[in-house]
Amino acid sequence: MKKQWIASVLCAAMLLSGCAAASSDPPSGRTPPVSDPTDPTPGIADPGDPNGPAGPGDPSGADEPGSPSDPSGPDGEPDGSENPGAPAVTWKPGGIGYPLVPSDPAVEQKVAMLTFDDGPSNYTPQVLEGLREAGVKAVFFITGYGAAQHPDLVKRIHEEGHLLGIHTMTHPNMTSLGREEQIAEIQPLIDLITDVTGEPPRYFRPPFGAYNDELLATLDELELELINWSNGSLDWDDVVDGYKDPNLVVEAVLDQLHPGSVILAHDTMKHTAEAVPLIIAALRERGYEFVVLP
Ligand SMILES: [Zn+2]
Incomplete structure (x- = not known):
C-alpha cells in the first residue's frame, strides 16, 4: 500500500510542476454536500453549515476548494513508475x-x-470493476444491512485492495442516539471488518x-476516526426512478473539485457505478491522482 502512496505522491508532484494556472471554473464550495443521499430524512444536521473549518458539525460546506479544476493540466495519466527517492507520504483529512x-x-x-x-x-461489483480497470483504490463505508446481504462483496472489497470503513448497522442519525445505541450501531461492523x-x-x-x-467521544472510545467528505457527487440528488445521467454526477464532482477532495458517492446506485470510470478519467485529465487513507 505504501508503494501506492509513494507513486501517487510522486505523480501528483510531477504533474503539478507541469500545470499552468487554473481556469475560471465555478468558485469553490458552490455545491456543498448536503446530507446523506440515500437517507430518507435529509436535512437533519445538514453538514453544509457555514461553520469555520474547525467547527464541529460541518463536514461539508467548509471545504474551500482551494483552486478550481485545472483543465490545462497534462494528460494526468499516472505512469505507475516509482521513484525510490520519493518521500513516504501518507494522506489524512485536514479535519x-x-x-x-499529506x-x-x-x-x-x-x-x-x-x-x-x-x-x-x-451495484458494488460494477463499481469494483471500474476501479480495478482504472487501477484506483477507494474507501467503502459499509452498512450492516448491506454486509448482511452481500458478505461475499465485503470480502471482495478487501481482497481487491480497497479500504473498509463503517457506516453503521441501520443508518440512523447518530446524533439522536445515546452512547449504548451508538455502540450497538458500530461494534458489530468493527467485529465483521476485523474478521474479514x-x-x-x-x-x-x-x-x-x-x-x-x-x-466523537464514542468514536474515540472505539478508536475510530470520523471521515466526512468535501466533495459531494450529488449522485443522490434529482434521481428519477432510481436513475440519473452519470454525466451529471461527473459534473457535480468537477464543480466541487479541489486539491485533497474527499468525494462522496454511493455504490448502491446504477448511475454511480456507471459514473466511476468517467469521474476517474475526468480527474486524471485535470492532473489529479487518487489516494486512499492509511
Ligand atoms: Zn449513507
Whole structure:
C-alpha cells in the first residue's frame, strides 16, 4: 500500500510542476454536500453549515476548494513508475470533512479520494470493476444491512485492495442516539471488518454526515476516526426512478473539485457505478491522482 502512496505522491508532484494556472471554473464550495443521499430524512444536521473549518458539525460546506479544476493540466495519466527517492507520504483529512493533507507539507496536493457509502449492493461489483480497470483504490463505508446481504462483496472489497470503513448497522442519525445505541450501531461492523481483514477498521462515516460531541467521544472510545467528505457527487440528488445521467454526477464532482477532495458517492446506485470510470478519467485529465487513507 505504501508503494501506492509513494507513486501517487510522486505523480501528483510531477504533474503539478507541469500545470499552468487554473481556469475560471465555478468558485469553490458552490455545491456543498448536503446530507446523506440515500437517507430518507435529509436535512437533519445538514453538514453544509457555514461553520469555520474547525467547527464541529460541518463536514461539508467548509471545504474551500482551494483552486478550481485545472483543465490545462497534462494528460494526468499516472505512469505507475516509482521513484525510490520519493518521500513516504501518507494522506489524512485536514479535519473532519476537510481536504486530504499529506504528512509531508512540502508535497503538492492534487489528489482526490473516492468514498462509497451505504453498500455493499448489487451495484458494488460494477463499481469494483471500474476501479480495478482504472487501477484506483477507494474507501467503502459499509452498512450492516448491506454486509448482511452481500458478505461475499465485503470480502471482495478487501481482497481487491480497497479500504473498509463503517457506516453503521441501520443508518440512523447518530446524533439522536445515546452512547449504548451508538455502540450497538458500530461494534458489530468493527467485529465483521476485523474478521474479514484481520485488523480493526479505523474510519467511520456518519449517516447524513451528522455528528456531535457525544458521537466523537464514542468514536474515540472505539478508536475510530470520523471521515466526512468535501466533495459531494450529488449522485443522490434529482434521481428519477432510481436513475440519473452519470454525466451529471461527473459534473457535480468537477464543480466541487479541489486539491485533497474527499468525494462522496454511493455504490448502491446504477448511475454511480456507471459514473466511476468517467469521474476517474475526468480527474486524471485535470492532473489529479487518487489516494486512499492509511
Ligand atoms: Zn449513507
